[in-house]
Amino acid sequence: MEPFTKLTAVAVPIDMSNVDTDQIIPARFLALPREQAKLGLFHDIRRDAAKQLKPDFPPNRPEYAGAAILVAARNFGCGSSREHAVSVLKDNGFRAFVAPSFGDIFHNNCYQNGVLPIVVGEERAATLRALLAAQPGATMTVDLAAQTLAGPDGIVDKFPIDSFRKDCLLRGQDDISFTLGHAAEIAAFEAAHGRELSWL
Amino acid sequence: MAEALSLFEKIWRRHVVIARPDGYTLLHVDRQLLHDGSWQAFEKLAARGIKMRRPDRHFATPDHFTSTAAESIDAIDDPIRRRVVDAIVANTAREGVQLFGLGDPRRGIVHVVGPEQGITQPGLLMVCGDSHTATHGALGALAFGIGASEVAHVMATQAIWQKKPKTMRITVDGRLGPGIVAKDVILAIIARIGAGGGVGHVLEYAGAAIRGLSIEGRLTLCNMSIEAGARAGMVAPDEKTFAYLEGRPFAPKGDEWRKAMDFWRGLPSDPGAMFDAEVTLDGDAIAPMVTWGTSPEDAAPVTATVPDPSSYSDAVKQEGVRRALDYMGLKAGQKLTDIAVDRVFIGSCTNARIEDLRAAAAVAKGRRAVVRAWAVPGSGLVKRQAEAEGLDRIFRDAGFEWREPGCSMCVGMNGDTVDAGQRCASTSNRNFVGRQGPGARTHLMSPAMAAAAAVTGRFTDVRKLGAA
Numbered sequence: 211m212e213p214f215t216k217l218t219a220v221a222v223p224i225d226m227s228n229v230d231t232d233q234i235i236p237a238r239f240l241a242l243p244r245e246q247a248k249l250g251l252f253h254d255i256r257r258d259a260a261k262q263l264k265p266d267f268p269p270n271r272p273e274y275a276g277a278a279i280l281v282a283a284r285n286f287g288c289g290s291s292r293e294h295a296v297s298v299l300k301d302n303g304f305r306a307f308v309a310p311s312f313g314d315i316f317h318n319n320c321y322q323n324g325v326l327p328i329v330v331g332e333e334r335a336a337t338l339r340a341l342l343a344a345q346p347g348a349t350m351t352v353d354l355a356a357q358t359l360a361g362p363d364g365i366v367d368k369f370p371i372d373s374f375r376k377d378c379l380l381r382g383q384d385d386i387s388f389t390l391g392h393a394a395e396i397a398a399f400e401a402a403h404g405r406e407l408s409w410l
Numbered sequence: 411m412a413e414a415l416s417l418f419e420k421i422w423r424r425h426v427v428i429a430r431p432d433g434y435t436l437l438h439v440d441r442q443l444l445h446d447g448s449w450q451a452f453e454k455l456a457a458r459g460i461k462m463r464r465p466d467r468h469f470a471t472p473d474h475f476t477s478t479a480a481e482s483i484d485a486i487d488d489p490i491r492r493r494v495v496d497a498i499v500a501n502t503a504r505e506g507v508q509l510f511g512l513g514d515p516r517r518g519i520v521h522v523v524g525p526e527q528g529i530t531q532p533g534l535l536m537v538c539g540d541s542h543t544a545t546h547g548a549l550g551a552l553a554f555g556i557g558a559s560e561v562a563h564v565m566a567t568q569a570i571w572q573k574k575p576k577t578m579r580i581t582v583d584g585r586l587g588p589g590i591v592a593k594d595v596i597l598a599i600i601a602r603i604g605a606g607g608g609v610g611h612v613l614e615y616a617g618a619a620i621r622g623l624s625i626e627g628r629l630t631l632c633n634m635s636i637e638a639g640a641r642a643g644m645v646a647p648d649e650k651t652f653a654y655l656e657g658r659p660f661a662p663k664g665d666e667w668r669k670a671m672d673f674w675r676g677l678p679s680d681p682g683a684m685f686d687a688e689v690t691l692d693g694d695a696i697a698p699m700v701t702w703g704t705s706p707e708d709a710a711p712v713t714a715t716v717p718d719p720s721s722y723s724d725a726v727k728q729e730g731v732r733r734a735l736d737y738m739g740l741k742a743g744q745k746l747t748d749i750a751v752d753r754v755f756i757g758s759c760t761n762a763r764i765e766d767l768r769a770a771a772a773v774a775k776g777r778r779a780v781v782r783a784w785a786v787p788g789s790g791l792v793k794r795q796a797e798a799e800g801l802d803r804i805f806r807d808a809g810f811e812w813r814e815p816g817c818s819m820c821v822g823m824n825g826d827t828v829d830a831g832q833r834c835a836s837t838s839n840r841n842f843v844g845r846q847g848p849g850a851r852t853h854l855m856s857p858a859m860a861a862a863a864a865v866t867g868r869f870t871d872v873r874k875l876g877a878a
Contacts, residue, residue, distance in 0.1 A: 227727065241493075315556065399438055
C-alpha cells in the first residue's frame with residue numbers, strides 16, 4: 211500500500227446525501243477484473259435515460275479532470291460493504307474524500323486501501339461544495355501529518371483521525387502485516403476463550 | 411454494586427485481544443461467514459502466501475451470483491459469474507472450510523443459513539463480507555459487515571481491529587396491530603432516524619413489541635440495521651432464542667448446551683445499562699409501510715401520499731427528494747395506493763424465511779397475480795419446508811414463479827433483474843437507484859404487502875384486502 215502524506219489536487223463536489231455504494235459502482239461490475247470494474251464508477255448516476263453523460267454531474271465536467279479529492283454530502287458510501295466502492299474510486303485517481311459523515315464500512319475500507327476519509331462539519335462541507343461548484347478546477351490541500359485540510363478559500367481546517375489509522379496511512383502499512391506481529395497475544399486469547407466457549 | 415452493562419458491552423469485553431490506548435481494539439472473531447463474493451479476500455490472502463488461521467471457524471455458501479432458475483452451475487449463463495461461484499468451491503476445499511455448495515439442501519443466502527444451521531448463537535462475535543451481517547444480531551450475537559480486505563484479515567488472524575462504536579437503544583413499546591410485521595417496524599424506525607441515523611452506533615432493539623416478535627421477525631428487523639447506517643443491530647436472547655436454537659446442527663448439545671445456556675442467560679442488558687442514544691416508538695401506531703423514494707428512509711404508511719419535496723426544510727434533502735421522485739416516476743401528492751406495479755419479488759436475506767413465505771402465501775391463496783411475481787426461498791431447507799406445507803402449490807396456483815434459493819432480484823448481480831422503468835414491489839432491503847437493475851424502480855415492503863400488490867396490481871393495504 212502506498213503511503214498517504216500530503217496531497218494538493220483538484221477537488222470535485224457531489225451535492226447529494228446518502229450516495230450509496232450501488233451508485234458508486236453498480237453490482238453488475240463487481241465480478242469483473244479490476245481494469246474493467248474501474249469503468250463502472252458512478253456508471254448509472256452520471257448518465258441520463260438516453261445513456262448520455264449528464265453535463266450537470268460534476269465528475270463528468272472537463273474542468274474537474276484529474277480530481278483526486280471528492281467533497282460529498284452526508285452518509286457518503288452508505289449501503290453495501292463492497293470494497294470496490296473504494297478501489298474503483300482509487301483506480302480513477304481519488305485519494306481523499308471529504309464529507310460530514312460516511313457509511314461505516316466504506317469508511318473502514320478507505321483505510322485498507324491507503325485512501326483518506328475526512329470528516330468535516332455539515333456547514334463546512336456545504337461551503338466547500340459551493341466553492342468548488344463556483345470555481346471548477348480549484349484545488350485543495352490535505353496534510354495528513356498536520357491533520358489539516360485547506361479549502362479553495364484558503365481557510366485551513368483541522369480534522370480528526372485516530373492515531374492508529376493515521377500511522378498506518380503515513381507508513382502505507384495495512385492491518386494484516388501489523389496484526390501478524392501480535393500472533394502470541396492472539397494465540398493466548400484463543401486458548402482461554404476456547405475453554406470458556408468450549409462448544410464452538 | 412456491579413457495573414450495569416449492555417448486551418453489546420458484555421460481548422465486546424469478552425472478545426478484546428488487544429486494547430490500544432488510542433481506542434482501537436483487536437477483537438477475536440468467533441465465526442466468519444463467507445459467500446461467493448468473498449473470492450477477493452481469498453485472492454488477497456493467496457497473493458501474500460498466507461493460510462487461513464482457523465478454517466474451522468469459517469462457513470461458506472454461494473448466494474449472490476447463483477442462478478435461481480435451477481440449482482446448478484450450468485444454470486449460470488455468464489462465464490464470469492460462473493467463475494466466481496466455482497471459486498468458492500476450490501477456495502474452501504483448499505483451506506478446509508465447511509461449504510454448503512450448489513446441490514446441498516443446506517445452501518442458501520448466507521444470512522438465512524447461519525441462523526438456520528445454528529452457526530449463529532448468542533454472545534458470539536461474527537463477521538461477514540456483507541453489510542447485512544447485522545441479521546445475526548437477532549439471536550443476541552454481535553455481528554457486522556466488513557470489506558474484502560478485512561475479510562482477508564480475519565482469515566489470516568481470526569481477529570479484527572475496531573474502534574468501539576456508540577450504542578443506541580431503540581425501544582418499540584406497545585403491541586403491533588393485526589397485519590403489522592417486523593418489516594413495517596424496521597421501515598418505520600429508518601423513516602424516523604434516517605438512513606444515516608445509526609452511523610457509528612450498534613443498535614439494541616428492545617420493548618414489548620420487539621419481545622413479541624418471533625425469531626424470524628427479529629432476523630428481518632436486525633437485517634436492515636445497516637439501512638439506518640448502523641453496522642450492527644441486536645436483540646437480547648430469551649426463551650424464544652433458546653427454543654429456536656435447540657437441536658440445530660451446529661448448536662451445542664448435552665452438557666455443552668447447558669454450559670452455553672448459562673452463558674447466554676447472562677447476556678441481556680442489565681437494568682440501568684446506559685446507552686449513548688435512546689429512541690422510542692409506539693408499536694400500536696405503526697402501519698404497513700411502503701417506500702416511495704431511493705433511500706430506505708423514504709418510507710411511509712401505505713395510507714399516505716407521495717411527499718412534496720418543498721415540505722422538507724433541508725435543501726440537500728429537497729433536491730434529493732425531487733431527484734428520487736423523478737427517478738421513481740412519481741408525483742407529489744399521489745396516493746400510494748394508486749401506484750401500479752409491474753413486478754413483485756418475495757425473497758432476500760430480509761424476507762425469505764418460512765414465516766415470510768407463509769405470510770405471502772396466505773395472501774396469494776385463492777387469488778391470482780396480475781403482474782409477474784416471484785417467490786424465492788432463502789435456502790434449500792426453507793424451500794423444502796415450504797413445499798412440505800404446500801406453499802409452492804399456492805404460489806404456483808396464484809401464478810407466481812417458485813424459484814431456487816439465492817439473493818436473486820435483491821442485488822442485481824446474478825441475472826435476476828427488473829427492467830428499466832419497471833416498478834417492483836419488493837421484500838428486499840434496498841431501494842437504491844439501479845439496485846435491482848439499471849433504471850429499476852424498487853418499493854420496499856413486507857411479504858404480505860408484496861403479495862397483495864401482486865394480486866391487485868397496485869400497492870394495497872393488506873389489512874383491507876379481506877378474504878379471498
